[in-house]
Amino acid sequence: MELSSISCGNCGAPLRVPAEARFVTCNHCQSHLAVKHSDSVTWTEKLGELDERTERLEDELSDLRYETALQRLDRDWERERETYMITSKNGHRHVPTVGGAIVAGVVAGGMGLFFMIMMAGSRGGGGAMGLFGLVFIAVGIGIAIHSYQKAKDYLAAESRYRRRRSQLRSQRRST
């Protein structure tokens, strides 16, 4: 058996190993060594370092996976968020809020009430007009309930998104 003279990559002790050996254990420091060959040189690397390098690579990979997953989550959320968006009269898109729903309801209801009061003050035909005001109030309440529901759904969706995002972050930390 042909033996190569090498030194331990950890403690430097001279070792004689079979030329074709790929892994050896140093008799001096018990390090597990990988035997590397080039055309002219044979040397050893402590396996711990190799493991560390592999772990670093895995870290970088999981960084990349994390970034990708995060980007996908954010993109999905942008798309989902879009479905909740309300276009206001001046063309601005915004997310529904509970406050906005209440305001919408109060405005519509107030207009109906105002209409009814106006009609009640006028003579003749006031009854039918008053009914119209009542319908206006009912519609206002309907709008308010609908917007309120939408705002609540949006808030639930948003907290789902935030939870997923922090889950992703904690998974990242644990790897």
Ligand SMILES: [Zn+2]
């Ligand atoms: Zn050694």
